[in-house]
Amino acid sequence: MEPHRGVPPSRPAVARLNATHLEKMRIVAHGSNDPKGRYYDMLRTQILQEMDKNGWQFLAVTSPTPNCGKTVTACNLALSMARLPERAALLVDMDMHKAKVAEYLGLEARNNILSVLEDRATVGASIVEACAGPNEIAVLPGAVSSASASEWIASQTMANLLQAIKRDFRSRVVIFDLPPMLVGSDVISILPRMDAVLLVAGVGTTTPNDLKACQKHLQRSNLLRVVVNKVTEATESYYYGNYST
Numbered sequence: 636m637e638p639h640r641g642v643p644p645s646r647p648a649v650a651r652l653n654a655t656h657l658e659k660m661r662i663v664a665h666g667s668n669d670p671k672g673r674y675y676d677m678l679r680t681q682i683l684q685e686m687d688k689n690g691w692q693f694l695a696v697t698s699p700t701p702n703c704g705k706t707v708t709a710c711n712l713a714l715s716m717a718r719l720p721e722r723a724a725l726l727v728d729m730d731m732h733k734a735k736v737a738e739y740l741g742l743e744a745r746n747n748i749l750s751v752l753e754d755r756a757t758v759g760a761s762i763v764e765a766c767a768g769p770n771e772i773a774v775l776p777g778a779v780s781s782a783s784a785s786e787w788i789a790s791q792t793m794a795n796l797l798q799a800i801k802r803d804f805r806s807r808v809v810i811f812d813l814p815p816m817l818v819g820s821d822v823i824s825i826l827p828r829m830d831a832v833l834l835v836a837g838v839g840t841t842t843p844n845d846l847k848a849c850q851k852h853l854q855r856s857n858l859l860r861v862v863v864n865k866v867t868e869a870t871e872s873y874y875y876g877n878y879s880t
């Protein structure tokens with residue numbers, strides 16, 4: 636997806652999302668006919684109610700271990716929010732080990748979070764306005780910087796970026812696609828800067844012990860929901876029967 640040419644560098648690039656690509660990547664909440672879209676709409680509504688009630692803006696999406704469905708969930712939630720009148724979302728890819736948001740959405744990004752952190756571009760020039768039909772989400776794409784991800788996440792530069800986002804995107808709910816909690820220290824160091832957390836557990840990947848370990852790290856955070864992802868009828872009773880929040 637080509638950003639429009641001729642956009643001044645301080646203004647966001649604009650891209651039109653391709654519905655076929657989104658659906659191939661399991662992103663269905665842009666208004667497709669897929670019934671899973673309704674599930675994301677319900678989750679969105681519950682999350683927004685809770686966030687509005689508390690005046691929260693920053694939502695962290697994480698999971699215990701890799702591959703649980705964080706990125707798919709974060710993209711779907713952002714697009715579901717965009718379909719509500721008078722609501723807008725900013726999706727920030729903060730997984731500097733596996734930055735996949737742009738790929739999942741089918742965006743080609745000129746700049747990314749690392750361009751901002753390294754002071755090569757402004758936030759405004761690094762955001763892509765991604766349009767799905769009449770709706771729009773703002774996206775700050777990610778970049779892989781595995782060797783220094785933990786340092787960046789814990790840095791004052793990152794704290795400044797988050798402050799700038801809070802100031803400049805006051806009217807938007809900001810969804811952060813984070814790495815897994817139990818791998819490395821990235822999530823633990825960024826959690827105090829988040830208002831609320833959505834934990835995505837993956838059937839076949841997440842164990843009850845993983846969830847308990849996460850709960851320990853989340854004691855001082857506002858855990859909104861544990862989403863059990865990749866559920867089939869065969870696995871449903873195991874998860875719902877063994878764990879409740």
Ligand SMILES: Nc1ncnc2c1ncn2[C@@H]1O[C@H](COP(=O)(O)OP(=O)(O)OP(=O)(O)O)[C@@H](O)[C@H]1O
Nearest residue numbers: 660661698701702703704705706707708733864865
């Ligand atoms: N509900 C689902 N059912 C089946 N497959 C799914 C589901 N949700 C996500 N997936 C698939 O699982 C894989 C991992 O999803 P995703 O990239 O969203 O996970 P992640 O938690 O962000 O992973 P990582 O830890 O690598 O960042 C992808 O191939 C995705 O298409």
Ligand SMILES: [Mg+2]
Nearest residue numbers: 705706733735
């Ligand atoms: Mg991911």
